[in-house]
Amino acid sequence: MKTRMLAGVACAALMALSLPAQAATNPQLPSAASYDAPDAALIAFYASRAGAPLWLRSGADSSAARELIGVLQHAALDGMPSGSALAEQARILLARAEAGDPAALAAADRLLSTAWVQYVEALQTPPSGMTYADQWVAPRRDSAATILARAAAAPSLAAYVRSVSEVNPLYAQLRDAAWAAAQANGGQLDPRVPASLDRARDVPPEGRYVMVDTAGARLYMIEDGRIMDSMKVIVGKADPSTQTPMLASTIYYATLNPYWHVSGDMVRSLIARNVLDQGLGYIRTHGYQVLAADGSGQLLNPAKVDWRAVADGRETVQVRQLPGPGNSMGRIKIPFPNGSDIYLHDTPNKALFAQDDRTLSHGCIRLEDAERLGRWLLGRDPQAASTDPEQNVLLPRPVPIYVTYLTAHVQDGRLSFVDDIYSRDSQRQQVAALRY
Incomplete structure (x- = not known):
């Protein structure tokens, strides 16, 4: 579940997506109503700082703010479609702050904090279809409070934003190539890119x-x-x-x-069928052992197994292949x-x-x-x-x-593709309509 953030910011992001180009460059401070439903974590964070800004500690000209706004510009590639709209809202507020409006400075800082939490949550969202089979590698999902606390503790906030946004070297390389391709193709991308x-x-x-x-x-x-x-x-x-x-x-x-412990379906479709076609010599020449189906490890005489019943699924046995040069x-x-x-x-x-x-x-x-x-x-x-x-x-x-x-x-710095052999990307065809 994504942490609920400023409801007004979400509305502003949606509005910005539909604004004409000239309106997006008009540095007007969003109305106070845009910020009337703050998230509890955000309130607590700024209360713990007595309202001190996080991103704009030295004023509107902040390297950390510039870094985050740059990250948000291509955040749609990171699974955060509202990123570019939030970046534009931050620019509007910073323009007002640079003109001497203290309310705009405070609003911009809170907007950037909101955007940062949403961005980190997007990065930490597990991919569809992934199974975490061992708790040791279960993904970390940080709370909004933890995300903000880590940012506040960073010796260099700009460097921290840059480090987190890189995600991993493989990802950063793929995203950079995707961004370049999107710019060259009018914002359109092959659907295999966002899926990957x-x-x-x-x-x-x-x-x-x-x-x-x-x-x-x-x-x-x-x-x-x-x-x-x-x-x-x-x-x-x-x-x-x-x-x-x-x-x-x-x-x-x-x-x-290792033994090769033959799966039940392969015992039926491969082992039993080959025994029926080639005789019991197939078991010996391939180094197979036949065991009781109850898991006791009891070895069975292959000659006493009804292989026709095994092939038809009416009886079950376990089969393993002894170690050796031919072991699968x-x-x-x-x-x-x-x-x-x-x-x-x-x-x-x-x-x-x-x-x-x-x-x-x-x-x-x-x-x-x-x-x-x-x-x-x-x-x-x-x-x-x-x-x-x-x-x-x-x-x-x-x-x-x-x-x-x-x-x-x-x-060589450019996108390349392989076939979607398992058709796992086909369900994401609608992603191609997004503009990056």
Whole structure:
């Protein structure tokens, strides 16, 4: 829920959107009625300061105010459509303040505080479709009081505004290219741009984490705002039942010499069907073990399983593949908490990474170079201590992972695009009508 701010400011923003151009440049102070319903957090904040301004401490000519107004000009790209209207209202008030109107100075300061809270709230709004599967990476949603207190505590308010508005290096780069493209195209943008900005906004500005872009089929290792390494990945097919979901979680450990625990639907559609077509030799040659469906770990004799009933869904068994050269998990599996049983893993079939279209999996994420990622996560070569299966190795510290979906990218400073393979941007076509 967005914090309710000045009702009058919202009205002023809507009015400014419909003002003719000449009216927008007329420096007239909005009526007092525009500010007759202040938010409680704003009242408390200024009361704690005995009414002292935050943005205009040294008068109307303030670097912090100029910085914020500049940010608000393109805030529609940040998910705040009213930003440019609020920037224009602030300019009107500052023009009056520079002419010596003290009421305009106070009104401008409160307007800027209101706009700042709304802006930070927009940046902290989670993207549609993202699941936070682990509490450790749940997004922070600051209260209006906290947002204002942090701004007030900043040694340099202008630098603080600049830092917060950058969000993260990936986002800032994409937004800058989007702004340049919008200016060159009369304010119009491909709808993939705002959709991708929404999702890129969710990535943290600092720290050490993994980001998987399923639209671009690429994984990034990021540390302190810099991309340290990247690699190709294979992601879920375009069919809705096999798409790799957007989710955020935490990697706590890696599994060396993993089993492949075959999913129930693949036991029916793949294992059982192949046994019926090729005989029980299929189980042996592929290194599969058949277990009881109750989770007890009891091994079953494949010859005593009614594979026709399994294929038809009338009976269920569990199947796992032993570690080895042909294991579908390869040598390393990197799980993380989530309700969709999605994980990263090695693969013996490296030839598929040469394809441009890498939407080939049932949802999990296959790694071009799992050992390289394992080395980055563990801080050492991911070598198993023995040939025993399922060796879980804790990471030195947990590493967040963000599985997102970016159809707009920046290449050589300009926007580039990939196909909307999962049709997640199509529902946002109306965004193209916004002017930036």
